[in-house]
Amino acid sequence: MNVTMRSANDVLTFKFNxxxxxxxxxxxxxxxxxxPLFNQDxxxxxxxxxxxxxxxxxxxxxxxxxLLKQHKKIIFDGVTCTKEKENMQLIKRVIRNGETIRxxxxxxxxxxxxxxxFIHCYSDVYFMGRVSGCIIGMNSSVxxxxxxxxxxxxxxxxxxxxDVTISAMxxxxxxxxxxVLLKEEK
Amino acid sequence: xxxxxxxxxKGGVGKSSVSINIGYALAxxxxxxxxxxADFGLKNLDVMMGLENRVIYDLHDVVTNKCTLxxxxxxxxRYDSLYLLPACKSLSLEEIDVNYMVQMVDQLQxxxxxxxxxxxxGIEKGFQYATGLCKEAIVVVNLDVASLRDADRVIGLLxxxxxxxxxxxxxxxxxxxxNQGRSLSLRDAxxxxxxxxxxxxxxxxxxxxxxxxxxxxxxxxxxxxSLCFDRIAQRxxxxxxxxxxxxxxxxxxxxxR
Numbered sequence: 484m485n486v487t488m489r490s491a492n493d494v495l496t497f498k499f500n501x502x503x504x505x506x507x508x509x510x511x512x513x514x515x516x517x518x519p520l521f522n523q524d525x526x527x528x529x530x531x532x533x534x535x536x537x538x539x540x541x542x543x544x545x546x547x548x549x550l551l552k553q554h555k556k557i558i559f560d561g562v563t564c565t566k567e568k569e570n571m572q573l574i575k576r577v578i579r580n581g582e583t584i585r586x587x588x589x590x591x592x593x594x595x596x597x598x599x600x601f602i603h604c605y606s607d608v609y610f611m612g613r614v615s616g617c618i619i620g621m622n623s624s625v626x627x628x629x630x631x632x633x634x635x636x637x638x639x640x641x642x643x644x645x646d647v648t649i650s651a652m653x654x655x656x657x658x659x660x661x662x663v664l665l666k667e668e669k
Numbered sequence: 670x671x672x673x674x675x676x677x678x679k680g681g682v683g684k685s686s687v688s689i690n691i692g693y694a695l696a697x698x699x700x701x702x703x704x705x706x707a708d709f710g711l712k713n714l715d716v717m718m719g720l721e722n723r724v725i726y727d728l729h730d731v732v733t734n735k736c737t738l739x740x741x742x743x744x745x746x747r748y749d750s751l752y753l754l755p756a757c758k759s760l761s762l763e764e765i766d767v768n769y770m771v772q773m774v775d776q777l778q779x780x781x782x783x784x785x786x787x788x789x790x791g792i793e794k795g796f797q798y799a800t801g802l803c804k805e806a807i808v809v810v811n812l813d814v815a816s817l818r819d820a821d822r823v824i825g826l827l828x829x830x831x832x833x834x835x836x837x838x839x840x841x842x843x844x845x846x847x848n849q850g851r852s853l854s855l856r857d858a859x860x861x862x863x864x865x866x867x868x869x870x871x872x873x874x875x876x877x878x879x880x881x882x883x884x885x886x887x888x889x890x891x892x893x894x895s896l897c898f899d900r901i902a903q904r905x906x907x908x909x910x911x912x913x914x915x916x917x918x919x920x921x922x923x924x925x926r
Contacts, residue, residue: 579822579825580825581821581822594863595860
């Protein structure tokens with residue numbers, strides 16, 4: 484058996500073997516859903532899919548959903564998601580006026596952020612050069628660190644610091660519904 | 670042979686004057702130079718060079734097979750190795766195929782050592798057209814915030830287009846304004862743009878006068894600006910020379926000019 488099923492708190496969990504081909508797993512799931520258990524009137528259990536460390540591609544997700552829709556026996560309750568390990572991204576070049584950079588993983592900018600450049604951060608950012616552009620933290624968990632800010636705009640979760648000019652190690656973060664600028668003491 | 674676009678982003682910084690005078694300085698060093706006026710619809714290099722009356726054909730005539738590429742090239746009055754390919758008022762950019770322009774530049778490269786393309790202001794189609802024809806660029810700036818911001822934007826776009834050989838030329842440099850803090854400094858410009866400095870051209874009323882008369886300022890070989898362009902041409906050719914130092918004109922020089 485490459486697909487096992489267990490029930491806890493009215494939720495069925497289908498565990499998929501990580502080694503088996505996905506098409507084979509779908510075949511087995513198809514067989515399970517045709518069992519008499521699922522043919523009871525008014526029985527529509529919620530079902531969670533534990534796929535282990537497997538990462539599904541778009542076609543595989545679509546075929547799983549198609550199978551569930553075809554049977555109409557269970558209510559889809561989610562699937563395990565393996566998050567890829569986040570490595571630090573390195574951007575070595577100057578970010579120039581008019582450029583907009585979206586940062587999804589922790590990123591270290593080695594050179595300057597010029598006036599008129601926009602950095603949209605969904606993850607932490609670290610600046611080694613002069614920052615004169617506009618740094619926007621797109622969620623409250625983002626941290627912005629740098630050591631030379633010159634008339635720069637920093638915004639996290641829609642709270643904004645205007646015209647930030649500091650020559651010291653600084654961390655900017657969001658706490659208690661406000662934006663906090665913490666200057667590192669030597 | 671080298672094909673270099675002279676651009677800036679902001680208008681009025683002196684792209685055309687710089688293009689013409691670099692052309693003259695290179696020609697003076699014995700190089701064969703072709704200046705291309707890429708400001709289609711607003712041609713002005715011919716006027717500034719005093720060649721307006723010598724322009725018979727324009728690019729439109731080449732596109733429509735009324736003449737050859739050789740026939741539209743206008744030879745300069747003063748230097749035999751300097752030619753102008755004038756823009757034309759009658760032809761819009763949309764009418765010219767980019768591939769056609771690339772072929773034309775390829776053809777010109779066989780005859781010339783340097784092709785200098787005077788780009789129009791802005792970052793619209795005209796700019797893309799001009800920059801799409803070369804691999805090197807000279808970014809002309811003035812020491813003011815607007816010019817440097819626009820230049821920064823332009824440099825970003827040039828890098829995106831794969832033009833990595835970039836040099837900055839500071840035009841209308843005024844030492845008095847810098848010393849008194851009215852204008853930004855060279856250091857500020859270098860910090861923002863982070864590209865090598867090709868040269869500086871001092872602010873001088875002579876430049877305006879020369880452009881109006883159709884006699885490029887380079888022709889006056891005693892002028893400070895002419896010497897600035899000499900050094901720029903030398904640096905373009907890989908010769909290391911110091912930047913020109915500003916000398917205030919003596920009273921007698923002013924009186925007997």
